[in-house]
Amino acid sequence: xxxxxxxxxxxRVMKENPAVVQIxxxxxxPHKFVIEDLSTVEEMAVAIKDMHARGAGxxxxxxxxxxxxxxxxxxxxxxxxFMSFIEESGKTLKATRxxxxxxxxxxxxxIEAVSAAGGNVESRIxxxxxxxxxxxxxxxxxxxxxxxxxxxxxxxxxxxxxxxTVNILTHCNAGWLAFVDYGTATAPIYEAYxxxxxxxxxxxxxxxxNQGARLTAWELGEHGVPHSIIADNTGGHLMQHGMVDMVxxxxxxxTYTGDVGNKIGTYLKALAAMDNGVxxxxxxxxxxxxxxxxxxxxxxxIEQRDAAEVRTINGLYKxxxxxVQLAPDNSPGVNYAFDVTxxxxxxxxxxxxxxxxxxxxxVLGLYPEKGV
Amino acid sequence: xxxxxxxxxxxRVMKENPAVVQIxxxxxxPHKFVIEDLSTVEEMAVAIKDMHARGAGxxxxxxxxxxxxxxxxxxxxxxxxFMSFIEESGKTLKATRxxxxxxxxxxxxxIEAVSAAGGNVESRIxxxxxxxxxxxxxxxxxxxxxxxxxxxxxxxxxxxxxxxTVNILTHCNAGWLAFVDYGTATAPIYEAYxxxxxxxxxxxxxxxxNQGARLTAWELGEHGVPHSIIADNTGGHLMQHGMVDMVxxxxxxxTYTGDVGNKIGTYLKALAAMDNGVxxxxxxxxxxxxxxxxxxxxxxxIEQRDAAEVRTINGLYKxxxxxVQLAPDNSPGVNYAFDVTxxxxxxxxxxxxxxxxxxxxxVLGLYPEKGV
Numbered sequence: 001x002x003x004x005x006x007x008x009x010x011x012r013v014m015k016e017n018p019a020v021v022q023i024x025x026x027x028x029x030p031h032k033f034v035i036e037d038l039s040t041v042e043e044m045a046v047a048i049k050d051m052h053a054r055g056a057g058x059x060x061x062x063x064x065x066x067x068x069x070x071x072x073x074x075x076x077x078x079x080x081x082f083m084s085f086i087e088e089s090g091k092t093l094k095a096t097r098x099x100x101x102x103x104x105x106x107x108x109x110x111i112e113a114v115s116a117a118g119g120n121v122e123s124r125i126x127x128x129x130x131x132x133x134x135x136x137x138x139x140x141x142x143x144x145x146x147x148x149x150x151x152x153x154x155x156x157x158x159x160x161x162x163x164x165t166v167n168i169l170t171h172c173n174a175g176w177l178a179f180v181d182y183g184t185a186t187a188p189i190y191e192a193y194x195x196x197x198x199x200x201x202x203x204x205x206x207x208x209x210n211q212g213a214r215l216t217a218w219e220l221g222e223h224g225v226p227h228s229i230i231a232d233n234t235g236g237h238l239m240q241h242g243m244v245d246m247v248x249x250x251x252x253x254x255t256y257t258g259d260v261g262n263k264i265g266t267y268l269k270a271l272a273a274m275d276n277g278v279x280x281x282x283x284x285x286x287x288x289x290x291x292x293x294x295x296x297x298x299x300x301x302i303e304q305r306d307a308a309e310v311r312t313i314n315g316l317y318k319x320x321x322x323x324v325q326l327a328p329d330n331s332p333g334v335n336y337a338f339d340v341t342x343x344x345x346x347x348x349x350x351x352x353x354x355x356x357x358x359x360x361x362x363v364l365g366l367y368p369e370k371g372v
Numbered sequence: 373x374x375x376x377x378x379x380x381x382x383x384r385v386m387k388e389n390p391a392v393v394q395i396x397x398x399x400x401x402p403h404k405f406v407i408e409d410l411s412t413v414e415e416m417a418v419a420i421k422d423m424h425a426r427g428a429g430x431x432x433x434x435x436x437x438x439x440x441x442x443x444x445x446x447x448x449x450x451x452x453x454f455m456s457f458i459e460e461s462g463k464t465l466k467a468t469r470x471x472x473x474x475x476x477x478x479x480x481x482x483i484e485a486v487s488a489a490g491g492n493v494e495s496r497i498x499x500x501x502x503x504x505x506x507x508x509x510x511x512x513x514x515x516x517x518x519x520x521x522x523x524x525x526x527x528x529x530x531x532x533x534x535x536x537t538v539n540i541l542t543h544c545n546a547g548w549l550a551f552v553d554y555g556t557a558t559a560p561i562y563e564a565y566x567x568x569x570x571x572x573x574x575x576x577x578x579x580x581x582n583q584g585a586r587l588t589a590w591e592l593g594e595h596g597v598p599h600s601i602i603a604d605n606t607g608g609h610l611m612q613h614g615m616v617d618m619v620x621x622x623x624x625x626x627t628y629t630g631d632v633g634n635k636i637g638t639y640l641k642a643l644a645a646m647d648n649g650v651x652x653x654x655x656x657x658x659x660x661x662x663x664x665x666x667x668x669x670x671x672x673x674i675e676q677r678d679a680a681e682v683r684t685i686n687g688l689y690k691x692x693x694x695x696v697q698l699a700p701d702n703s704p705g706v707n708y709a710f711d712v713t714x715x716x717x718x719x720x721x722x723x724x725x726x727x728x729x730x731x732x733x734x735v736l737g738l739y740p741e742k743g744v
Contacts, residue, residue, distance in 0.1 A: 030700035181570070203703075205682065207579060207603040210698055213683075217703040228706040229699050231579040231682055232604050233637025237711035240639070240669055265605025271643040297612055310577065310603055313685055315696025324696055326582055326688025327601050328402035330591040331575075336601040341608035348479075 001176045001190060002080040003222045009080035010053065011061050011136060018129075019072050021065045026177060030218035031316045041070040048103070049096040055178020056252070056288065057139040057150045060102030061148050065133035066093045071128035076121045086114060086128075099303075102287065128273060136180045142285040142352040143182035149196060150188025150248065150283055152352045154309050157245050164194070165226075167245045169202040169235050172216040172263035174250020174283065184283040185250040186219070188350065191224040193225050201227040202238060206263060208309040208335060232265050236272040247273050247280045247348075254282065256289055256370065258297020258343030258358030264336050270345035279347040282358070286351055289363065291370050296340040307333035373548045373562060375594045377407060380552050382425065382435050383508060388503075391444050393437045397424040398549060402590035403688045409558040413442040413461040417642035420475070421468040427550020428624070428660065431512040434475030438465045439482035441498040448493045450578040458486060459740065460499075469624045471675075474659065478507050508552045514657040514724040515554035522560025522620065522655055522722045525569060529617050530569045537598075539617045543575040543694070544635035545587040546622020546655065556655040557622040558588070560722065565597050573599040574610060578635060580681040580707060604637050608644040613652050618724070619645050626654065630659055630730030631668020631717030636708050642717035654713075654730070661735065663742050679705035 014020040014037065021044070025036040030253055036052055038044050044066035047053050053062050070089035075081045090107040110131050117127035139253070157166045174185035182190060192199050201220055206212035213229050219229040230238070238244045247269055253261040260266065260282050273280040293299045310333030312323050327333060346358035356362035364371050373380070386392040386409065393416070397408040408424055410416050418440035419425050425434050442461035445541050447453045462479040468476055482503050489499035546557035549650045554562060564571050573592055578584035585601050592599045602610070610616045619641055625633040632638065646650040665671045681685050682705030684695050699705060718730035728734035 030703075031697070057676045164393045204707075205579070205698070207577070207605060213699045213703075217698045221700055221703050228704050229682055230706050231636065231709075233579060233635075233640065233711075234706070234708055236639040236643065237636060237674065237708050240711070263605075264603065264609060266603065268640040269609040270643060271608070271647055272640060275643055278676045310601055312394065313687060313696070313698070315685065315698045317689065319695055320687055322694075322696060324685070324694060325403070326577070326685070326687045327585045328593055331402075331585075331593050332600050334574075334602050334606070336602075336606055336609050339605075339612070 001181065001219060001223045008069070009140065010058050010177055011065060011180060023047060023053045023062065023067060024177070026054060027052055028321070030167050030214050031073065031321060031354040038069065040073055040093060041066050042103050044069055045096050048093070055173070056100070056102050056181070057179030057285070058177070059097065059100050060106040061132070061136040061139055062103050062208050063093050063103045063106035064110055064135035067107060067114070068128040068132040071114065071125045074121070079121060082124065083115065086111060090232040096289055109135065123246050125197050125359050139179055140181040143176070143184060143187045145178050145189030145352040146184055146285065146350050147182050147191035150281065151191035153246065153279070153281065154188055154192040154199065155195070156195055159195070161245070163198065165200050167200050167202060167243055168208050169204070169244045169247045169264070169269065170216060171204040171212065171249045171269055172206045175216050175219045177219055178250070181326040183250070184285065185248045186216070186352070187283060189225060190223060190250060193223070195335055199225065201225060202235065202244060203227050203229045204232050204235065204265065205268070206265065207232055207323045208313070210313070211263070211286070235269050239272045239276040247251045247278060249282055250283050251284050251288055252338060253290050253300055254288055254349065255293040255296045255300070256291050256297070256363045257294050257360045258346055258349065258363060259300070260341040260343070260346055260358070261296060261338050262341065264339050267339045270341040274345050279343060281348050281350055282346055283350040285354070286367060297342060300338070300340050302339065303337045305335045305337045307335050310335045373553065373591060373595045381512065383437060383552060384551055391495070395425045395434065396549070397421060397688045398426060398587065400426055402437050402586050402694070403693060410441065411647065412445055412599070413438050413464060416441055417464050427471070427545070428474045429515070429551030429657070430549070431469065431472050432478040433508040433552050434510055435465050435475045435478035436482055436507035436609050439479060439486070440500040440504040443486065443497045451493060451496070454496065455487065455649055458483060477659070480707070481507065495713050508581050510564055511551055511657070512553040515517050515551050515556060515559045516549070518657065518722050519554050519559030519563035520655065523547040523563035523652065525618065525727070526560055526564040526571065527567070527569055530539070533617070535570065537570040539572050539574060539615055541576070541610070541616045541619045541641065542588060542643055543576040543584065543621045543638050544578045545583040547588050547591045550622070554656065555622070557620045557654060558591070559657070560620060561593060562598060567656070571597065573597060573659050574616060575599050575605065576600045576604050576607065577601055577624070578637065579604055580685070581678060582685070589671070598633050598636055607641050611644045611648040611650050616650050619650060621654055623654050623656050624710060625662050625672055626656055626660055626721065627665040627668045627672070628663050628716055628735045629666050629668070629732045630721065630735060631667060631672070632713040632715070632718060632730070633672040633710055634713065636711050639711045639713045642713040652717060653718040653720050654718055654724055657724055658739060669714060672712050674711065675709045676709045677709045679707050682707045
């Protein structure tokens with residue numbers, strides 16, 4: 001999407017020097033827009049581990065380009081030593097964020113492709129380059145399709161409102177910053193906006209890490225989409241008073257039965273949407289489905305993170321990003337990172353193959369090859 | 373309640389010098405405990421206006437003691453000039469926070485008492501002193517009774533859990549800092565704790581102004597009550613997993629039909645409580661009932677406050693309280709301060725006369741003299 005009027009992806013090979021991969025160092029957002037140049041697999045590993053780049057889709061693309069950087073820097077005296085360096089690099093990348101499914105998947109896919117390529121070192125480097133590009137392009141293409149399907153829903157609401165602004169609430173950042181382009185929850189919004197439909201986005205700030213205020217607001221603003229940041233407490237009141245036409249969120253893991261694991265607080269918005277007859281959609285590429293779990297509330301593991309994220313916050317003070325303490329010295333904080341929204345509260349799932357009911361029947365209808 | 377082991381009220385006349393009224397300057401909490409000495413009605417007006425002291429009950433007590441300070445400093449040459457100074461002072465106080473019902477009520481009650489007292493200036497000063505004390509004592513006594521009634525509910529849950537910890541979730545600060553002592557939502561918790569019942573409080577931080585993290589956590593901690601601060605997004609997840617036994621909140625205005633106006637986000641917690649079979653109680657003195665409004669969602673006016681409260685936050689940085697920016701430069705914030713929880717989501721109202729259903733029948737059953 002656009003930043004200061006120019007189209008960007010979250011990751012790319014530098015035009016002038018193909019030995020350099022560029023990412024947006026998201027730690028500085030929304031206060032500074034910093035492009036980071038990465039020349040080695042170690043630099044990429046740090047970027048993933050320390051969350052310069054984050055988000056399921058983007059981490060997969062980073063892993064793909066991480067192996068490409070490894071290939072560029074690998075010893076070239078023999079195929080065996082080249083491949084051994086690649087395999088070691090894969091382990092380094094996988095260790096950065098052990099629970100990120102896309103990371104391991106992309107590393108394995110790359111190593112398989114480079115192994116299968118056969119031939120000399122040079123042709124294997126070419127394969128790593130191509131495969132990294134394919135992984136990134138696929139991610140962007142899946143998000144683009146999610147955008148097209150989701151935009152139909154927005155367009156319908158717009159027609160019903162006779163062209164009046166469609167107000168969409170979103171939680172956390174399932175935007176293009178978390179993927180290669182478009183995002184998931186944001187893709188329908190960008191597509192509707194690009195089609196000229198009047199939209200306005202209520203952006204939940206999304207405590208404790210504030211990905212909404214920091215990232216979603218920033219990327220919507222840069223692309224020109226009208227939006228307002230609200231405290232996470234606000235959505236229920238807005239829905240009671242007809243100020244929300246639909247909710248779209250992303251998800252970290254959705255069971256094939258339609259239970260949605262996502263950023264803590266998503267469940268509360270789904271309850272308010274149900275109580276007020278507001279449609280509640282979840283956008284996801286099929287890689288986010290868990291094809292084994294049946295009961296999301298009982299089975300999806302919920303990460304507990306450092307209490308410091310609740311007790312403190314980062315912000316801009318005198319042009320520097322500093323951490324301030326919010327809580328009394330001796331009050332503990334508790335920090336659950338995700339919650340699960342039961343399928344009964346979800347109006348529909350927007351995937352790269354279309355929109356379906358949040359149910360095993362709906363999901364397996366779109367993905368019959370996964371039928372169990 | 374206790375601070376560092378010593379019992380405090382939020383307002384008192386200085387022992388050593390009855391010409392000085394002391395309050396806790398809450399702007400420094402939770403980082404510093406500052407007692408502020410007030411000697412004139414102007415100083416009290418600043419303290420109310422700039423929110424050194426806040427909360428319905430406490431503002432009423434401040435107004436009462438404000439008139440007492442006015443009486444101490446009024447011209448004493450004639451009753452007429454004394455009374456004229458008192459009346460002017462009443463106007464000054466009322467202008468500080470025009471929407472605070474208790475403020476105007478306490479000022480009027482004081483002026484009426486001082487007028488009715490008759491006699492010389494000296495005896496009128498005595499009346500102002502006594503009336504201020506009565507207003508403060510009544511507030512504390514109503515809260516104490518709310519605590520006794522509410523503690524019964526906690527005790528029942530404790531028995532059902534065979535003495536296991538009772539987990540109570542609260543939102544915002546309806547604690548003793550908002551009243552003269554005990555608080556409303558916190559009163560049952562303090563009473564249960566003082567009776568030796570094992571309790572633990574989930575404290576919603578309560579963005580945007582963070583009264584939960586700043587004030588409720590601080591006062592619970594000072595009194596010794598176990599608690600944990602959570603992001604406002606967290607309560608739904610906790611309730612889904614049996615980690616909340618009951619919710620108690622305060623209210624800024626409750627219709628006699630049982631609709632509850634309270635800090636933004638209360639409605640979301642009530643929805644989650646209903647979805648998970650968790651009892652949801654609201655604690656209030658009868659002065660908080662609106663005896664005219666029938667439909668809270670439609671009728672209770674919802675204040676919109678400065679967007680800066682959403683876009684920024686205050687916290688402790690290098691021993692100073694500073695304001696940091698959270699949002700992108702160009703992203704607007706929208707800041708609704710309250711929402712309304714429909715009576716159908718409320719298990720019961722805890723008042724100074726007992727607990728009743730959140731319905732006209734229930735409320736008028738306790739307050740038959742208000743029958744319409």
